[in-house]
Amino acid sequence: MQLVRGLHNLRPQHRGCVATIGNFDGVHRGHQAILARLRERAVELGVPSCVVIFEPQPREFFTPDSAPPRLARLRDKIELLRGEGVDRVLCLSFNQRLGGLSATEFVDTILIDGLGVKHLEVGDDFRFGHDRSGDFDFLRQAGAAQGFSVEAAQTVEIDGMRVSSTKVRDALGQADFTLAEHLLGRPFGIAGRVLHGQKLARQLGTPTANVQLKRRRVPLSGVYLVSTLIDGKAWPGVANIGVRPTVAGDGSAHLEVHVLDFAGDLYGRRLTVVFHHKLRDEQRFASLEALKAAINADVAAARAHWHGQPDERP
Incomplete structure (x- = not known):
């Protein structure tokens, strides 16, 4: 082409x-x-x-x-x-x-x-x-x-529904990833290059890959069960997409992904993050300790999901 x-x-x-x-x-x-x-x-x-x-x-x-x-x-x-x-x-x-x-x-x-x-x-x-x-x-x-x-x-x-970009956005806004996939003809994912971030998640004990979005707005916000494509292999994980209200930020959306059980350097690499299920909305926490507890709970939920439903593992 x-x-x-x-x-x-x-x-x-x-x-x-x-x-x-x-x-x-x-x-x-x-x-x-x-x-x-x-x-x-x-x-x-x-x-x-x-x-x-x-x-x-x-x-x-x-x-x-x-x-x-x-x-x-x-x-x-x-x-x-x-x-x-x-x-x-x-x-x-x-x-x-x-x-x-x-x-x-x-x-x-x-x-x-x-x-x-x-x-x-x-x-x-x-x-x-x-x-x-x-x-x-x-x-x-x-x-x-x-x-x-x-x-x-x-x-x-x-199924009697006109296929449009608006319908896909509506499905994503409702975290209906099955419908979104049906309309798109493929699972919904976001691709981008991993950039150096504030390293805050690493300090909280849960290192994340900061995936560059390069767009003004995104159709998702919250914490999600995801799979991340790395060198052709899909790794289960959990991702936060939003403005990170608990820490000082620039007000723009960020995508941060914690890849379960992955050990390696992802900086500078292009990843594709595929979204499967919404865990919760993004929220502001009173302290970093509360944020850390929530992140740990999100990771535990992700592990329970993938381990409990092996047929759904990516």
């Missing part, structure tokens, strides 16, 4: 493709169905498939404080798209200039001059251009005039 960062990096050889446009946050089963149809159209027309995404996502640019938490950061999204057999990803920097393009300018600049699109798959509720002035009907008219076809991406339903 080829990644093109920015419209300015498009070259003549990139012209001619079938394309879809969207956030593709989480690359859930609804997205997967769109990408499957995109691959079919690409084979029919003998051109590459291309997914156009934005960084940051438009709502994160316009209303950062109220934008929904991401299911996957950019690096993970690109890897998920690669896994779906996409030929090319065009990642556009969403800024004032791009957000200010009229619907006509968006079509001309990106779809025609940039990509030379032959076929476009978008949701029938897709809006684009300055003040969201462009819609599906606008695209169909533009396609008829400019020589590309436009097809509405069909909504995917599972």
Whole structure:
């Protein structure tokens, strides 16, 4: 798969493709169905498939404080798209200039001059251009005039439920990881590199890996039973994700993972933390001793869970 960062990096050889446009946050089963149809159209027309995404996502640019938490950061999204057999990803920097393009300018600049699109798959509720002035009907008219076809991406339903990133976030917010996995087509996990932290957990007797989140908000908060993928092996553990209210922090979310019975240096390594069950909400404790007692209880609960249910061990 080829990644093109920015419209300015498009070259003549990139012209001619079938394309879809969207956030593709989480690359859930609804997205997967769109990408499957995109691959079919690409084979029919003998051109590459291309997914156009934005960084940051438009709502994160316009209303950062109220934008929904991401299911996957950019690096993970690109890897998920690669896994779906996409030929090319065009990642556009969403800024004032791009957000200010009229619907006509968006079509001309990106779809025609940039990509030379032959076929476009978008949701029938897709809006684009300055003040969201462009819609599906606008695209169909533009396609008829400019020589590309436009097809509405069909909504995917599972057990009568429309699959969407919002539904996945709702499931995660309710700690319903079974439903989240059903909607995503895989267990929900967070990947990141292990950074040096305050080493407070080590002082409390329970060393943790401080996993870099690189996102403004996350869809989870609390203490969870997790499995951590290290060199292809899944290790059971317990994780806290939140703002660490008992200790002085920067107010941003952190992911700290205690891997049961693991001995080794994880600093600088990329881990994937898969979430299975919520133990409790994050809370502020009156003292470090109270925090230590709670952490020990969380670790004991994790051990009891994995040891008591061997068929669920990762």
